[in-house]
Amino acid sequence: MIENALTGSKRYWTWVGFLLVVIFIGFLFYLRQFHEGLGITGLSRDITWGFYIAQLTFLVGVAASAVMVVLPYYLHNYKAFGKITILGEFLAIGSVVMCVLFVVVDLGQPFRAFNLFLYPTPNSMLFWDTIVLSGYLILNALISVVTLSAERKGIAPPNWIRPVIIFSIPWAVSIHTVTAFLYAGLGARPFWMTAVLAPRFLASAFAAGPALLILLCLLLRKITKFNAGDEPIRKLSVIVTYAMIVNVFLVLMEFFTAFYSSIPEHTAHFKYMYFGLDGKANLVPWMWTSVVLSIAALALLIVPKWRRNFKLLTVACFAVFIGLWIDKGLGLIVTGFVPTVLGEVVEYAPTFPEIMITIAIYAVGALIVTVFYKVALTVRGEIIYDRIKPGAKPQSVETIGS
Amino acid sequence: MGIDRRGFLKVSGLTVLGIASGKASETFASSDSHGHTSDGTTKRYAMVIDLQLCKEQEGCTDCVNACHHVHNVPEFDNRKDEVKWIWKDSFHHAFHEQEHHYLDKDIVNHPVLLLCNHCDNPPCVQVCPTKATFKRESDGIVMMDWHRCIGCRYCVVACPYGSRSFNWRDPRPHIEEVVDDFPTRTRGVVEKCTFCEERIFEGRPPACVEACKHGAMAFGDLEDPESRVRELLRDRFSIRRKPALGTEPEVYYLV
Ligand code: SF4
C-alpha cells in the first residue's frame, strides 16, 4: 500500500522535494540548538516556554478535531463523511507527530526523554499528556491502516475495529483536556488558572481543525480528481461556525471574570495582551489581528449565504485558522508569563533559528499528510494529477501543512 | 507543621490517583532511594531572614557571593540566560501582593533576599514528570537530580516564586573559579538552591548563613521547639511569600 507514495507526478515530487529541503534546513538549525543549548531561542529565565510549546498546544487541537468527522460518521451513521474520515485521521496523525517533535525540540536534554517512561510520575500532567498523545497516535494509525487496507481489498473492515474507533472518540477529547490541564492547574500562573481552559481548548480545536480539513478538501478537489462533495464540506462549515461561536463566547467569559472582579493579577495579563503593560507591547498587534480575523470569520460563517459560497468559505476558514493559531499559540502561552511571578513585565519574541526549526516541523507534518493522502487517494483511484496546470505555484499546495 | 495534616494529605492524595495533590509525589518519592534519614527522626529545615538587620547592610552581597561560589553557579552578563540560586530583589517583587501605599518606606525601599522556599507542598515537585525534582521526607529539603532532569522546564513554570533557573547555555565557561568538591551542571537542566544539603550533612550551616556576618539569616529545624528558628518565629512577627497559594514556604521573613 505504502508503495503508492513512491510513484507520482512531477508536481508531487517537486512538492515533496521542497518539503525535504525545508526540513533539512531546519534540522541544521536544530543541530546548532542542540550544540549551543536553548539559549539560541528567545526564551529566558522569565519566559521559559514560547513558540515551540505554543505550536504543541495549537496542534493538539488540530489532532483532536478528527473526532468531528469520525463521530458523525461512526456514531450517527452520517454517510456523507464516509469519504473524508480517512483524511481526518491522517491529519490527526500528522498533527500528533508534530506535537511530539515540538516537545522534543523544547527539551534541554532530548536524549533523556525516555526518563519520562523510566520514571513514570502520575502526579505530573506532562506524564499523562505523553500517554494520551502516544495512545492517540497508535489508535489513529491502527484505524486508518485497517480501514484503508480493507477498502483496497474491496471488503468491509473487520468487526473488531469498530469498538476501537468508538474508543478513539473520547480519547480525542482527552488529549486536548489533558493538554489544558498542563496549564490550568498551576497556582503560579493565574492567567491559565481557569476551569474554562479545557472547554475553550476543545471549542477552538473543533473550529480550527475542521477549518483546515475544509481547506484541504477544496485544495484536493482542485489539484486531484478527489472530490469530497459539497455536502460534507457544508456540514463541516456548520461545525466550524458553532465551534467558533462557542470559542468566542468562552473568551468573553474570561474577560468578564477578569475585569468585573478586577483582581490585578487576572486583569494584568489581559491588559498586556491587548494593550501592553509598562510600554511593552510585543503581542498587541498579533492579538488585534486575531480579533479582527475572528470577527470577520464569524460574520462570513454565520450568514448562510456567505457560508455556502465556497470562495468566501475559504477566506473564512483561513481567518479561523490563523486567528486561532495566534490566540491559542503565542497569545495563550506567552501571556501566562507576563507579568512574571514576581510581577515584572518581560518580553519574548522567537529568534530566527527558533522560527526555522518550527517551520521545519510543520514541513514534517505537511510531508506526512501529503504522503498519506497520496496513498489513501491512490487506493481509491482518485489521485490522478492531470488537473494541475503546469506552472501552478507550490504555495497553492502549502495549506496542506500550515 | 502538623504530622496530622501531612498524613491526611497523603491519604487524600492517593485516593485521587495521585493526580490532584503534590503530597502523593512524596509517597512515591519516599519509596525511592533518594531520601536518607541519618538518625531515624524527621526534621523540617527552614530559614528565617531578618529584613531589619539585612536592610542595614546596603549593597552587601556576601551571602549571594558565598552561595554562588561554593555551588559553581555561573555568571551571565545578560538577563535572559541568568542562573541564580539566591539574590536580592525589590520588596515590590518579593511581596507585591502584600503592598500598600503607606507601608514603612524603610522596609519597602530595601531589597529582599530571595531563594527557593523549600515549600512543604512544592508545586515544582508535583509537576516534574521524571521525579528529577523531589522532596526529601527526612528533612523537607526540595532536591534535584541533575542527571535525571530532561529540561522540560515544567518546574520553572510551576514555581510561584521564580526560584528556578534553567541552563540555557553551557554554564562552565561562565563560572569564575570552579570549586572541585561540588558538581558543575551541564546545559539543558534546571537548578536551584538546595539549602546546602551537602553541608548540612556534615553538620555545617548553609553557606549563605555562614557568610552573613550580621546575623540576618538563621537556619534550623522547625520540628525542634528549642531551635533558633522556632525561637525567632515565636518572638517576632514574620511573613511568607504568597501564603494564599498553600505551598507552605519554609523561608520566613521577620519584619
Ligand atoms: S520555592 Fe519554588 S522551587 Fe522552591 S520548593 Fe517552592 S515551588 Fe519548588
Ligand code: SF4
Ligand atoms: S525541568 Fe527537570 S526538574 Fe524540572 S520538571 Fe522537567 S525534568 Fe523535572
